[in-house]
Amino acid sequence: MALPCRSHISTFWNLPMEMVETKTLIIGAGPAGISAAIELAHLGEEFIIIEKGGIGGLALNAFRVKNYPGIPSITGRELALLFKSHLRQAGIKVTKDEALKVRYQDGSLITTAKRRCYVSKFLILATGTSPKIPNIEISKSAAKQISYEIKGLLSLANKEVAVIGGGDVAFDYALSLAKKNAVHIFFRSNRPRCNPWLIGEARKMGVTLVGNANIKKIFKEGKKVFVELDGKTKAVDRVVIAVGRYPLLDVIDKDMYSTGAGPDIHGLYIIGDAARGEGSKRQIGMAVGDGICAALDIYYKGLHGA
Numbered sequence: 001m002a003l004p005c006r007s008h009i010s011t012f013w014n015l016p017m018e019m020v021e022t023k024t025l026i027i028g029a030g031p032a033g034i035s036a037a038i039e040l041a042h043l044g045e046e047f048i049i050i051e052k053g054g055i056g057g058l059a060l061n062a063f064r065v066k067n068y069p070g071i072p073s074i075t076g077r078e079l080a081l082l083f084k085s086h087l088r089q090a091g092i093k094v095t096k097d098e099a100l101k102v103r104y105q106d107g108s109l110i111t112t113a114k115r116r117c118y119v120s121k122f123l124i125l126a127t128g129t130s131p132k133i134p135n136i137e138i139s140k141s142a143a144k145q146i147s148y149e150i151k152g153l154l155s156l157a158n159k160e161v162a163v164i165g166g167g168d169v170a171f172d173y174a175l176s177l178a179k180k181n182a183v184h185i186f187f188r189s190n191r192p193r194c195n196p197w198l199i200g201e202a203r204k205m206g207v208t209l210v211g212n213a214n215i216k217k218i219f220k221e222g223k224k225v226f227v228e229l230d231g232k233t234k235a236v237d238r239v240v241i242a243v244g245r246y247p248l249l250d251v252i253d254k255d256m257y258s259t260g261a262g263p264d265i266h267g268l269y270i271i272g273d274a275a276r277g278e279g280s281k282r283q284i285g286m287a288v289g290d291g292i293c294a295a296l297d298i299y300y301k302g303l304h305g306a
């Protein structure tokens, strides 16, 4: 990878900020951003990839990935380690930074991030998704014991946990937590809407399945959190909510993009889960494909002088 070398000082909110120029900026080091980076490096392209959290993105939460070709079964964490090792072998450094706002000016995309300001011709937005917050009354004190992802809860042991949601992600979270805890999964319909393999595993691991659960309120008393549903309450130590996710596109203004994956206006590519709206299927393989497509498109645009 050719290293970005053009750097000077700019100002943001009147504070001096380092401004770095690069041909392509990738925001997000989940499967989509990582794949774009690996392909760009392979093509000898100049780029920078930034990430605000951990390398691997949402996949870090996965109990067991069984649908990625060549790897019959692997945990999300193990897969993320393989991603890291691949990045290292390809000579790619992921820069720790969080993009705050992107604007288009004089043919360039200008990304203001927490640490630096990036000026690029192309921008690959691989920012993934954000959890949906359900319409449940949640007391302020209970909020501290509620999570929307589980990558920070993997050491939790000997606790009682309520998982709210009936889809793949809710069941996947329940399985990860059920290794060391008593887990109850609450979903609104009479049957969960997820991969039957996950339901089978949940039953085998002793997860309690509670259907037709219309949760109204979550509150705290003493050390316990109470989940209230139709007059009954269930006391637990921790609540995990997984009722859907929506694309995380808050760094760009609505008029900068249309919808769907692939090339968009102003050299902007929205890829991976970020490109897939509510109710869409979102998988690692799809994100990886998007990343490779965006990188190849940028490379061929360069060859044709675009």
Ligand SMILES: Cc1cc2nc3c(=O)[nH]c(=O)nc-3n(C[C@H](O)[C@H](O)[C@H](O)COP(=O)(O)OP(=O)(O)OC[C@H]3O[C@@H](n4cnc5c(N)ncnc54)[C@H](O)[C@@H]3O)c2cc1C
Binding pocket: 027, 028, 029, 030, 031, 032, 033, 050, 051, 052, 053, 054, 055, 056, 057, 058, 059, 060, 061, 062, 063, 064, 065, 066, 067, 097, 098, 099, 100, 126, 127, 128, 129, 168, 169, 172, 173, 248, 251, 271, 272, 273, 274, 282, 283, 284, 285, 287
């Ligand atoms: C519990 C669970 C289990 C799953 N199991 C499977 C499975 O078995 N098989 C499968 O194929 N898929 C599975 N998935 C789905 C898979 O994890 C996602 O489809 C995939 O991770 C999407 O990749 P992505 O790169 O598009 O987004 P993400 O993985 O969400 O990565 C986005 C990255 O962007 C970063 N980011 C966001 N905003 C900014 C910003 N402003 N500045 C800098 N960085 C930013 C985030 O920190 C994150 O690292 C699972 C998901 C979950 C939650």
